[in-house]
Amino acid sequence: MAYNLLKGKRGIIFGALDENSIAWKTALKVKEEGGAFTLTNAPIAMRMGKINDLAKACNAEVIPADATSEQDLNTLFTRSMEVLGGKLDFVLHSIGMSPNVRKGRDYGDLNYEWFLKTLDISGLSFHKVMQTAEKTDAMNEYGSIVALSYIAAQRVFPDYSDMAQAKALLESIARSSGYRFGKSKKVRVNTISQSPTKTTAGTGISGFDVFFEYANMMSPLGNATAEDCAAFITVLFSDLSRMVTMQNLMHDGGFSSTGITEDLIEKLTK
């Protein structure tokens, strides 16, 4: 059921790779709620071509941009305002990649060039996105900017490797830029710490299936799905959350506040 929560609002959605992506589900939900947007992803991800199916379904233009390139981001924001016919009300940063994780490097044997890439793509790019938004004067007052995080920013999940540092950086940037953007434009900036979700980025972490199951058993509501996350992002983009900013919001079915569950005890004592 749709409520027209985003009627008349414009934005940019980063990171829809395929139909499992959190950004993909978000695009469909935002469209359903009346929002208009451009879609973007790294030029290399465009080769899959899937994003064009989503663009068709959402009547959205696709503008390629490597989120680590200030030049690409400048073009993206400028062009998005042209295409959409005005300044923006929402931005979703749904981007993550670690070459060390992808290539299976042990945390005691990291390649530091790759570590820097992890931080740049998965953390610093959030600052670049917001700095570009500010420099191009792209945001309307009471706009909303959201990025996706994971609880490994606060607690150790060994296989998450250098992505844990990238998420800690991301969450810190949300606070600093949230302060700045709040003061200057009343724009809010938040991160959502999402449950393990079966996507390309998620399942790329070794042992994913085990910690997906573990998190599910440790969450009274079970794991939040990509669709649940899309709904929550939509609320954060809407006027119903105007005073929420500089937060890392747990969207995890209760996982982060749970010590142990009967389900887990039963499993371990069998």
Ligand SMILES: NC(=O)c1ccc[n+]([C@@H]2O[C@H](COP(=O)([O-])OP(=O)(O)OC[C@H]3O[C@@H](n4cnc5c(N)ncnc54)[C@H](O)[C@@H]3O)[C@@H](O)[C@H]2O)c1
């Ligand atoms: N899947 C999970 O378990 C989970 C849990 C918590 C948080 N997250 C976060 O959610 C976000 C979205 O990931 P997802 O799970 O939907 O997976 P996904 O693989 O579908 O999305 C990741 C996206 O990042 C894009 N990307 C990579 N490098 C880029 C670059 N240089 N410039 C622009 N885009 C680039 C990819 O092309 C892809 O579209 C990520 O920040 C991820 O860390 C995922």
